[in-house]
Amino acid sequence: MPTFTTPRALIEACLGPPEREPEWRAVAERYAVAIPPALAALIDRNDPDDPIARQFLPDGRELDRRPHERDDPIGDDLKSPTPGLVHRYPDRVLIKLASVCAVYCRFCFRRESVGGGAPLDAAAFAAALDYIRERPKIWEVVLTGGDPLVLSARRLAEVTRALAAIPHVEILRWHTRLPVAAPERVTDELAAALASGHDKTVYVALHANHARELTPEARAACRRLIAAGCTLVSQTVLLKGVNDRVETLEALMRGFVEARIKPYYLHHPDLAPGTSHFRIPIAEGQALVRALRRRLSGLAMPTYVLDLPDARGKIPIGPSYLEGAGPDYAVVDPNGGVAAYSDLC
Ligand SMILES: *Cc1c(COP(=O)(O)O)cnc(C)c1O
Ligand code: SF4
Numbered sequence: 001m002p003t004f005t006t007p008r009a010l011i012e013a014c015l016g017p018p019e020r021e022p023e024w025r026a027v028a029e030r031y032a033v034a035i036p037p038a039l040a041a042l043i044d045r046n047d048p049d050d051p052i053a054r055q056f057l058p059d060g061r062e063l064d065r066r067p068h069e070r071d072d073p074i075g076d077d078l079k080s081p082t083p084g085l086v087h088r089y090p091d092r093v094l095i096k097l098a099s100v101c102a103v104y105c106r107f108c109f110r111r112e113s114v115g116g117g118a119p120l121d122a123a124a125f126a127a128a129l130d131y132i133r134e135r136p137k138i139w140e141v142v143l144t145g146g147d148p149l150v151l152s153a154r155r156l157a158e159v160t161r162a163l164a165a166i167p168h169v170e171i172l173r174w175h176t177r178l179p180v181a182a183p184e185r186v187t188d189e190l191a192a193a194l195a196s197g198h199d200k201t202v203y204v205a206l207h208a209n210h211a212r213e214l215t216p217e218a219r220a221a222c223r224r225l226i227a228a229g230c231t232l233v234s235q236t237v238l239l240k241g242v243n244d245r246v247e248t249l250e251a252l253m254r255g256f257v258e259a260r261i262k263p264y265y266l267h268h269p270d271l272a273p274g275t276s277h278f279r280i281p282i283a284e285g286q287a288l289v290r291a292l293r294r295r296l297s298g299l300a301m302p303t304y305v306l307d308l309p310d311a312r313g314k315i316p317i318g319p320s321y322l323e324g325a326g327p328d329y330a331v332v333d334p335n336g337g338v339a340a341y342s343d344l345c
Contacts, residue, residue, distance in 0.1 A: 001037035001040070001041075002037070003034050003035065003036040003037065003102070004033075004034070004035045004040060005032075005033055005034050005035075006028065006033070007020075007021050007024035007025050007028055007033070007058070008021065010024065010033075010035070010057065010058075011024075013040060014045055015035070015040065015043060015045065015053070015057060016057060023058070023059075023060040024057075024058045026060065026063060027058035027059065027060060027062050027063060028058060030062070030063060031058070031062060031104070031106075031111055031115065031274075032100075032101075032104045032111075032114065032115025032116065033058055033104055034101070034102065034103055034104045035056050035057070035103060036102050036103055036181050036182045037182075038180070038181060038182055038183055038184075038215070038217060038218075039052065039056055039103055039180070039181055039213075042212055042213070042215070043056075043057070049241065051209075051210045051212070051241065051242040051243065051248070052210060052212060052213070054106075054239075054241050054242050055105055055106060055107070055209060055210075055239070055242055056103060056104070056105065056106065057106070058106065059106060059277070061274065061276075061277045062106060062274035062275070063274055064274055064276065064277075065273045065274050066271075066273075066276050068271055069271045069272060069273045069274070069275070069276070070271050070272075070273070070309060071112040071273065072112070072113075073109050073270035073271045073272050073307075073309060074109065074270055074307040074308070074309065074311065075309055075310045075311030075312070076094075076110075076311070078310065078311040079311045081131060082124065082127040082128050082130075082131050083120070083124040083127065083128075084096045084097070084120040084124050084125075084128060085127075085128040085131060087131075087138075088311055088313055089313065090137050091137055091138065091139045091140060092138065092139065092140035092141070092142060092171075093128075093131070093132060093138055093140075093141055093142070094141075094142040094143075094144055095120070095125075095128050095141060095142070095143055095144070096120065096144055096145050096146065097119060097120050097125075097143050097144070097145055097146070097148040097151060097159065098119045098120070098145040098146040098147060098148050098150050098151055099113065099114055099115070099116065099117040099118070099119065099145060099146045100114065100115065100116070100117075100119075100145070100146050100147070100150055101114055101115075101145065101146050101147040101150065101177065101181070102147060102150055102177065102178055102181040102182045102185070103177060103181040103182075105177075105237075106275075106278075107237060107239055107269055107272065107275045107278040108272060109269075109270035109272045109307075110145075110146070110272075111272050111273065111274075111275075112272075112273065114145065114146045119151060119155075125159070125162075129162055129163070129166070132163070132166055132169060133166055136168045137168075138168060138169060139168065139169065139170050139171060140169070140170070140171035140172075140173060141163050141169055141171070141172055141173070142173045142174075142175060143159070143172065143173065143174045143175065144174075144175040145175075147175075147176050147177055147178055147181075148174055148175070148176065149174065149176040149178040149185070149186070149190065150178065150185075153187065153189045153190045153192075153193040154193070156190065156193040156194060157192075157193035157196075157197070160172065160193060160194060160197070160198065161197065161198070163200075164197075164198035164199075164200045169200065170200060170201060171200065171201050171202075171203065172194070172200055172201070172202050172203070173202075173203040173204075173205060174194060174202070174203070174204045174205065174230075175205045175207065175235070176204060176205070176206060176207065177206070177207040177208070178221075179206055179218050179221035179222050179225070180206065180207070180208050180213045180214070180215075180218045183215070183217040183218045183220065183221035184217070184221075186221035186222075186224055186225065187224070188224055188227075188228070191224045191225045191227070191228035191230065192228050194225070194228065194230055195225075195228040195229035195230050196228065196229070201231070202229060202230045202231070203230065203231050203232070203233060204225050204230045204231070204232050204233075205232075205233050205234065205235050205264060206222065206232055206233070206234050206235070206256075206261055207234075207235050207236070207237075208234065208236065208252065208256075209236050209237055209239060209242050209243050209252070210242060210243055210248065210252060211248070211251035211252045211254075211255045214252075214255040214256070214259060219259045222259050222260070222261060223259075223260075226260055231262075232259075232260060232261040232262070233261060233262045233263070233264035234253075234256045234261045234262065234263045234264050234265075234302065235264055235265045235266075235267060235302075236249075236252065236263075236265070236266050236267065236302060237266075237267045237269055237278075238266055238267065238268055238269065238280065238285050238288070238304070239269060239278045240277065240278050240279060240280045241277075241278070242278070244280050244284070244288065245288075246288055246291040246292055246295065249266075249288060249292050250292060250295050250296060253292070253296055253300040253301070253302065254296070254300060256300070257297075257299055257300045262299070263299075263300055263301060263302035264302060264303070265302055265303055265305050265314075266285075266289065266302040266303065266304045266305070267305055267306075267307065268282060268285055268304065268305065268306045268307075268317060270307055271309060282306070282317060285304060285317070286304070286317070286318060286319040287319070289304045289318050289319055290319040293319075293334070294334055294335070294336070303316050303318065304316065304317055304318040305317060326343050327342055327343040327344060328340065328341075328342055328343075329341045329342075329343060
């Protein structure tokens with residue numbers, strides 16, 4: 001089965017009624033569309049509210065741009081000293097290696113910059129390497145895009161080799177959706193390209209938003225990465241109509257832990273253009289996280305984060321359980337009761 005990239009192909013695959021073709025065409029003229037076979041197969045064609053369909057099928061509401069939405073929602077461009085490199089925190093940089101993805105998520109925070117164009121070119125990658133080499137404080141390099149794992153295993157091995165040759169870089173972290181979007185592309189060769197031939201520590205942050213994305217094939221792809229020596233963490237975007245129920249988040253977080261993926265971040269959605277139909281108020285997100293904490297072990301809990309506009313950075317925005325300024329606190333206990341606690345040494 002091919003990847004569906006046009007409204008016509010989506011309709012021919014019965015992923016929506018023919019009446020939607022004009023709406024989908026209007027969206028596809030503005031934003032990239034791609035649904036690979038593994039995800040098309042997960043869409044429940046009989047459920048108008050299917051959480052998989054909602055993430056990937058175009059929707060006319062994407063053209064409803066709100067005044068507070070931004071092309072560069074988190075301010076990457078403000079902190080980009082060389083092309084494709086973002087340096088926002090002293091000890092880590094981010095490199096956008098590829099500008100394409102195996103699937104295009106309708107809520108993507110980089111939707112204005114992904115979907116076309118060439119991968120980071122040799123000159124820009126060389127400039128990024130020089131920048132990192134000259135700054136011994138840079139301990140971690142985050143590889144992202146787009147989805148960097150769409151590159152060939154050979155290219156990934158070259159990138160890994162170049163970064164691993166920098167003595168002060170200890171951590172390589174790859175952000176990807178590929179194990180879910182196209183698990184068959186996460187081959188042993190690709191996994192080895194990330195983890196072999198060097199002594200650095202490699203993390204892979206898997207983006208998944210619903211437990212149904214963690215198919216046996218996706219889990220097998222994750223196992224190949226783990227077997228090669230990568231440590232897996234998760235990232236999830238909190239999305240209205242996709243995972244904004246506590247049962248849904250609980251199933252997803254348990255799925256991650258069972259697949260040897262440590263839940264890392266639950267992102268509040270960024271102010272990307274045409275994504276207001278995916279956002280819920282932060283107060284609702286906090287209530288969900290509070291309810292989640294009552295159901296899950298600490299191991300299964302992600303950190304709820306907001307990435308501030310204008311490159312001000314990511315901050316935890318989870319619920320607070322502690323009230324008062326000390327030494328006398330009111331603390332919310334795991335059952336929702338309030339306990340008094342005196343913070344005496
Ligand atoms: C998100 C991000 C990172 C990684 O941040 P963590 O909180 O360590 O996951 C690094 N650099 C940039 C520019 C980022 O946006
Ligand atoms: S895989 Fe990531 S970068 Fe690509 S469209 Fe989805 S959210 Fe955006």
